[in-house]
Amino acid sequence: MVTPPPKAPIPSGGRIHLIVACTLVFLLLLGGRSAYLQVVQGPSLRENVLRQQVSGKVILLPRRGTIFDRNGNILAQTTDSYRVDIRPGDIPAEKRAEVARALATCLSIPLEDLLQKLETLVSPFPLDRQISVNTGEEIQALALPGVDVYPSAKRVYPLGSQASHVLGFVHPELSSINVEEYIGGEGLEFACEDLLHGKAGQATYLVGPTGERLPLDPVEFISPQDGNNLVLTLDSTIQSVTEGELKIGVETNSATTGCAIVLDSRTGEVLALASYPAYNPLDASTRTPSHLFNVATQFLYEPGSVFKFVTGAAALEEGVTTLDTEWTDDGTIYIDDWPVFCPAEFGAPHGVQKLAELFQNSCNVGFAQIGLKLGATTFWQYANAFGFGRLSALELPQAAGRLDPADLWPEIGLATASFGYSMMLVTPLQIAAAFQIVANDGRYVPLHLIKEIRDPSGKTLQTLSPQATRQVISQKTAIQLRQALRGVVESKLSDTLRRYGVAGKTGTAKSNTEYNNTTFVGAFPADNPRVVILVNINQPQVDLGYAVRVCYPVFEKIVSKLVDILRVEPPQ
Ligand SMILES: [Zn+2]
Numbered sequence: 032m033v034t035p036p037p038k039a040p041i042p043s044g045g046r047i048h049l050i051v052a053c054t055l056v057f058l059l060l061l062g063g064r065s066a067y068l069q070v071v072q073g074p075s076l077r078e079n080v081l082r083q084q085v086s087g088k089v090i091l092l093p094r095r096g097t098i099f100d101r102n103g104n105i106l107a108q109t110t111d112s113y114r115v116d117i118r119p120g121d122i123p124a125e126k127r128a129e130v131a132r133a134l135a136t137c138l139s140i141p142l143e144d145l146l147q148k149l150e151t152l153v154s155p156f157p158l159d160r161q162i163s164v165n166t167g168e169e170i171q172a173l174a175l176p177g178v179d180v181y182p183s184a185k186r187v188y189p190l191g192s193q194a195s196h197v198l199g200f201v202h203p204e205l206s207s208i209n210v211e212e213y214i215g216g217e218g219l220e221f222a223c224e225d226l227l228h229g230k231a232g233q234a235t236y237l238v239g240p241t242g243e244r245l246p247l248d249p250v251e252f253i254s255p256q257d258g259n260n261l262v263l264t265l266d267s268t269i270q271s272v273t274e275g276e277l278k279i280g281v282e283t284n285s286a287t288t289g290c291a292i293v294l295d296s297r298t299g300e301v302l303a304l305a306s307y308p309a310y311n312p313l314d315a316s317t318r319t320p321s322h323l324f325n326v327a328t329q330f331l332y333e334p335g336s337v338f339k340f341v342t343g344a345a346a347l348e349e350g351v352t353t354l355d356t357e358w359t360d361d362g363t364i365y366i367d368d369w370p371v372f373c374p375a376e377f378g379a380p381h382g383v384q385k386l387a388e389l390f391q392n393s394c395n396v397g398f399a400q401i402g403l404k405l406g407a408t409t410f411w412q413y414a415n416a417f418g419f420g421r422l423s424a425l426e427l428p429q430a431a432g433r434l435d436p437a438d439l440w441p442e443i444g445l446a447t448a449s450f451g452y453s454m455m456l457v458t459p460l461q462i463a464a465a466f467q468i469v470a471n472d473g474r475y476v477p478l479h480l481i482k483e484i485r486d487p488s489g490k491t492l493q494t495l496s497p498q499a500t501r502q503v504i505s506q507k508t509a510i511q512l513r514q515a516l517r518g519v520v521e522s523k524l525s526d527t528l529r530r531y532g533v534a535g536k537t538g539t540a541k542s543n544t545e546y547n548n549t550t551f552v553g554a555f556p557a558d559n560p561r562v563v564i565l566v567n568i569n570q571p572q573v574d575l576g577y578a579v580r581v582c583y584p585v586f587e588k589i590v591s592k593l594v595d596i597l598r599v600e601p602p603q
Contacts, residue, residue, distance in 0.1 A: 087235065087237065087244045088233055088234070088235050088236075089233065089235075089236065090208060090210050090231055090233055091231060091232035091233060091234060091253075091254070092184070092212060093229025093230055093232070093256055093257045094229060094255075094257040094258065095109040095186065095213060095227050095229065095257075096228075096258030096259045096260045096487065097260045097261075098198060098227075098260070098261045098263060099261070099262045100262075100265045101262065101263060101266050101482055102268075103262075104189075104190075105189050106188065106189070106190060106193075106194060106198055106263065106265070107187070107188050107312075108186070108189065109184050109186055110184070110187055111183075111184065111185070112161045112162055112163060112164060112167065112182075112183045113162050113163070113164060113166065113167020113168070113182060114157065114159065114161070114180070114181045114183035115134070115138070115157070115158040115162060115167070115170060115178065115179070116155055116156070116157050116158065116178075117149070117157075117158050117179075118155045118177040118178075118179065119148070119149050119152045119153060119156075120153055120155075120177070121176060121177035122175075122176050122178075126175075127146065127149045130149065130175045130177065131145045131149055134158065134170065134175070134178070137166055137169055137173075138162065138166065138170075145158075160183060160203060167180055184213070186213060186312075187313070188200075188313060190267060192310060192311045192312070193267065193274060194265060194305075195218070195309045195310050195312055196217075196305070196306040196309065197218055197263070197265060197304050198218050198219055198220060199217035199219055199312065200216050200218070200220055201213040201214060201220050202214060208231055210231070212228075212231075214228075215227065215228075216318075217323055217428070218427060218428070219261065219263075219426060219481075223426065223481070226259045226261065227261065228258050229255060229256050229257045229258035230255065231255055232253040232254045232255035232256070233251070233252075234253075235250050235251040256487075259484050260484070260487065260489070261481055261483070262481070262482045262483035263480055263481060263482060264298075264302065264479060264480055265301060265302065265303060265304070266302045268596055269293055269596060270303040270305065272589055272592045272593075273293055273303035273304075273305045273589055274303075276291070277289055277291040277305050277566070277585060279585070279588075280566065280568055280581065280582070280585035283573075284568060284571035284573050284581050285572040286568045286569055286571040286572065288306070288324075288569045288570075289306070289307045289326060289567055289568040290304075290305060290307065290325075290327035290459050291303070291304075291305045291327075291565065291567075291585060292305075292327055292459065292460060292463045292563075292564070292565045293562055293563075293564050293589065293593070294464075294478065294562060296471050296554060296560040296562055296563045297471060297476075297560075298476060299471075299476035299478045299479060300478075301425065301478060301479065302562065304328075304427075304480075305327070306325050306326040306327050308321065310322040310323065325427065325429070327459050327567075328458055329429060329430045329458065330458060330567070330569070331432055331456040331457065332542065333452050333455065333456065333457075333540050333542075333548075334451040334462055334540060334548075334550060335450070335451040335452065335539060335540025335541070335550070336393045336450055336451055336536070336537060336538040336540070337451060337462055337536050337550040337551070337552055337578070338450065338451030338455075338462075338538065339389075339390065339393065339398050339449070339451065340390075340469060340516060340536045341413060341465060342401055342402055342405070342410070343386060343389075343390065343398075343401075343512055343516075344413065344503075344504050344508060344509075345410055345414075346386075346404070346405055347386070347504070348413070348508045349409060351401060351404045352401060353386075354385060354386050354511055354514065354515060355385055356385065356386065357384070357385060358383070358385075358386075358389060358394075358397040358400055359383050359397075360373060360382060360396035360397050361382070362380040364396055364399065364400075366403070366442050366443045369446075371395060371447070372395065373392070373394055373395050373396055374395075380396070381394045381396070381397065386515045387515040387516075387517070387518050390515055390516055391518040391519055399447070399450065401449060402446055402450075403446055405449075406445075407437040407440040407445045408437045408438075410445065410448065410449065411434065411436070411440070413503075413504075414455070416475075416501070417503060418461055418464050418475070419434045419455060419457055419465065420433055420455065421434075423460060423461065423464050423477070423478050424478055424479060425460065425478045425479065426479065426481055427480065432455065432457045432461055434455050439454075440454055451538060460478075460565075462567075463552060463563055463565035466536075466552045466563050466565070467563045468503045468509075469512055469513060469516075469534075469554065470513070470560035470562075470563045471499070471509075472506040473504040473505055473508060473509040474501070474502055475499060475500055475503050476497055476499045476500070477497040479495055479497055482494070482496075483495065512534075513534035513558070513560070514557075516534040516536055516554075517533070517534050519535050519536055519537060520533055520537075520579065521533075523583060523587070524587075527591065528555075528590065528591065530601045530602075531555060531556035531594075531601055532555075532556050532557030532558060533553045533554070533556075533557055534557040534560070535551060535552060535583075535586070536551070536552060536553075537578035537579045537583065539577045542569070542570065544570060546570035547571065547576045547577075547578075548567070548569045549567070549569070549571060549576060549577065549582050550566070550567045550578055551565070551566050551582035551583045552564070552566075555590050555599075561597060562590070564589055566585045567582065568582050
């Protein structure tokens, strides 16, 4: 898009985009020759000469889009800043100490380090890419030799490390137009690079005989197109509560990692998504691989007993069981000569149980029998329809997990898969997404984090509200399943929460270490769910490390606060 040249052709600070890459050195050489041709060879070459004179090109970088939460709070924003580059070779030796002192004072950096750099380095280098406008102007005013100060842009995250795994960060990179630009490194900054980045523009100026830019309007001006703004489904208040409670949960259990996800059970909107440990997007030293790892979307594990709700859903829908069907656990059963049993710490075999009791007792023997009756092909079809083994629609880097083809499942594989071991690897996000289907009366709605895309002026370009695309289980099955899942934490509920009811399932999965990976996923309120909350905490080292003791308390604290934040009315 070509727009009329602006009134002020030479930008100076303020809301002007980053300016770089003058080709003036090249023109210095051309300029002299152009003057010669113009005078000596006459008007026949005029057009050609003009073209040569005109190549004083300046790249105008776009401003990266802002990211808002659902209530208009700014989560990520680009602000004006300055950049300081050093050309050590152009600083006279006798001036080095003076230049170093001035910069060290302005930038609050160690004088000795800087002085050493000025004495040893030869090639130009960036000293600081993102300093404040005030500091930039202060340094500019000093007119230090060999020091270039440019208007630049800074990405800021006003809420610090909040939602770091959702937002990600940006880092400087040489872009396709051969200019250093800020590019998304993780999270939405990475996944939505094309939406957020915008498009560079260009101004072309006339240059004089010695290559200097003439003080005239540019002969060609292509405006940069700023990036689009994103409005997320995230609620920063709920995100803050979720992160805070997750952190307490992981740290009090001396666990290694964890995550917590809050979904709107009707719309599939992600209200909060937290992974532990988090990082500060602006502090590269906190961005280690283990901090960048998004536990919610990338941690793959055998989920264990929490997966039993999938088995229960398939069995109810297929008529393999009703709420009243009786299943018997008389102790260890053998399948393909492998023993299947309920861990001894639960006491004697569970005996005769209905579905609700199977969930409450988390009875492996009972679910193995249900799984065998469903058959591998049918069970696989439900696991697949619930979203296991494939990527979710969520706009974040994530793992697809694994769901082995049904024809590879031996009998014992089918039996153990029915209580969440073997044949699969899942992410916490997939468990939450599958439970959202149960909470949403069997309808699958794509999970999403982006609510709206707006142009740089704030005009809405697109509203994203994905609709249900498939019925995974019937409404009747979903209601029955939630009913059966109410007993799992019934005895743990506070008086307030008991009025609402919680339908949920625990999972304490043996990992390859001596510790467990624990999960709790629940819908709240049980009968007419507003939210689905998943809490996953890995390798807790205290209190036997059972999900009901490790994850449920985190769930309870988050949901108790949501009652007020979302103004959830108790059932009549
Ligand atoms: Zn049992």
